[in-house]
Amino acid sequence: MTPEALTIKNHPHFNEISQGMEIDFDFFGDTDDPACHNRTKEMVEALMENGYVYPREIDLAYCPKCERFLPDRYVEGECPYCGKPARGDECDMGCGRHLEPGEIKNAICKVCGGRAEYPQQTHYFFRLSGFRNFLLEHLQALGGTASARNFATEVGPLGT
Ligand SMILES: [Zn+2]
Ligand SMILES: [Zn+2]
Structure with missing residues (x-):
């Protein structure tokens, strides 16, 4: 079943349950409804105009061999502070510090064992x-x- 088919199947089901619980909605749309897209866009654009959502360049772990960006838990290396083995975002076997993206040394991809790279990516943050x-x-x-x-x-x- 595709994600779209699943949402189409569940939508009337959730509506029925809500009515059974005497919950009324002014509008009962779904995530892929144009009204939902437009409302989300309006909110994010208003937040950006007021500086509450802002872009920042961050170093993100990437494995050139697997051709994918790596979540923190897919990266292993050495803690830059105490030298003990560390995982992507924390030194959980040594000093316990939180590590910012790109701080870990000798970063390795846990999937293939190859060397991870840290290309810069633009991400959006909420203030x-x-x-x-x-x-x-x-x-x-x-x-x-x-x-x-x-x-x-x-x-x-x-x-x-
Ligand atoms: Zn450490
Ligand atoms: Zn890899």
Whole structure:
């Protein structure tokens, strides 16, 4: 079954379940609906115009032998800080540091054992820190446990 056939099959099923749960939608489209494409485009373009989505050049692991980009878990090498064996984005057998793309030394493709390269690629990033104050206020209003709130405020871009 193709992904498209699966979505066509499931679409009325989800609609039926929603109605059974007394959930009404103003619009019940699917991911491939032009309305969905256009709405997504509008949101991303508005975020880009306001600087919340921005391009950045990053080094991405690529295996010339396999002719594919490699997710972090497909890369092995040495930690540039402690010299211990490391995987793509972290030194999990040595100092435990997070490694930025391209930082790992002597990078090897785990699929074929060949040497990985790091060509530059343009990727788009979301500037979460631009919503810091809004999110902190929102978190306080949510209630819940203090440890759940602290996790969100002390880890990642909100806490730095
Ligand atoms: Zn290390
Ligand atoms: Zn390879």
